[in-house]
Amino acid sequence: MSGDRHFTTADGCRIAYRIDGPDDRPVLALSNSIATNLHMWDRSMPALTRSFRVLRYDTRGHGGSDAPVGAYSMDRLGRDVVELLDHLAIDRAHFLGLSLGGFIGQWLAIFAPDRIDRLILSNTAPYLASELPFDDQIRAALAAPDMNGIADGFMRNWFPAAMLAAPNDIVDEFRNMVLTTPPRGLAGCYAALRDVDLRRVISLIAAPTLVIGGESDTVTRARHSADIAATITDAKLVLLPGVHILNVELADRFNREVARFLALSAT
Incomplete structure (x- = not known):
């Protein structure tokens, strides 16, 4: 099966x-960063589809998915995945989530553990509300005349200065993902991040877990990755010399780490 499909x-x-x-x-299953869509994984497909049937989806509020009005919750974002798995029987x-997708992965491994084999949490955190002004970001997203300024901010947080200093196809592609994200979808997911705190309950995660962090990530910092790995029993931590969107x-290196970790499930 290929091509974008939908379920309700x-x-x-x-x-x-x-x-x-x-x-x-x-x-x-792959889960995306906020303000992106399933195409953020396009460059990973040749490597990942050699060994896996890869399921990608657009988080509600993003890409080809609906963008309901109002605050979303991490519970709802997690149940979207459970219902998608049910829909596809x-x-x-296995589950790989980056940034917001990593929050969703944590939720799934805690609250739907029977659905997750191996878990990979990339450039994420269990809690960010004390560090990021989500209410201000919600207001800014809903009030902005366009997404240009918001996109500029994401690019600075997602990629190293060297990639931003000259024309770059990857940066252009990701900037366009932000520009085409519905403001109410971005605001809805900001609310989910504002309201979630998984710091204590991730100790319940029993799935074999790989945590990948960026040494220069200024949002989900390396210490967030280290804290997750220290809290989940027997989790493996890998810190890479990059920023936030490490899969591109x-x-x-990212694909090798993922493939090596998932190959262990067959041994």
């Missing part, structure tokens, strides 16, 4: 998804 959640939200790779391989999957900034 229990609360009436239409979610876009696609599946690539051989039908007979284990499923690896997928009992269990350091694609080869």
Whole structure:
């Protein structure tokens, strides 16, 4: 199966998804950073589909998915994934989430542990509300005449200065993802991040877990990754010399770490 498809959640939200790779391989679900869509993983597909049936989806409020008005919750974002797995009759999957997707991965491993095999949490944190002004960001997203200023801020947080100093196809691609994100979808997911605190409950995660962090990440900092890895029993920590969108900034190293960790499930 390939090409974008849709299903509708229990609360009436239409979610876009696609599946690539051989039908007979284990499923690896990918979950995106805020203000991006499932195409943030395009450059990873050749590497990942060699061994996995890769499921990607657009978080509600983003890409080809609906953007309901109002605050979203991490519970709702997590249940979107559970309902997608149900829709596709997928009992269990490996799960790789980056940034907001990493929050969703933590939620799934805590509250739907029977659905997750191996868990990879990249450039994420269990709690950010004390460090980021989410209410201000919500107001700014809903009031902005366009997304240009917001996109500029994301680019500075996501990529190293060297990638921003000259024309860059990757940066242009990600900037366009921000520009095409509905403001109410961005605001809804900001609310989910504002209201969630997983610091204590991630100690309940039993899935084998790899935590990947960026040494120069200024949002989900390396210490957030280290704290997650220290709290989840037997979690492995890998810090890479990059910023936030490590799956493209350091694609080869990122893909190797992911493939090496997931290969352990077959041994």
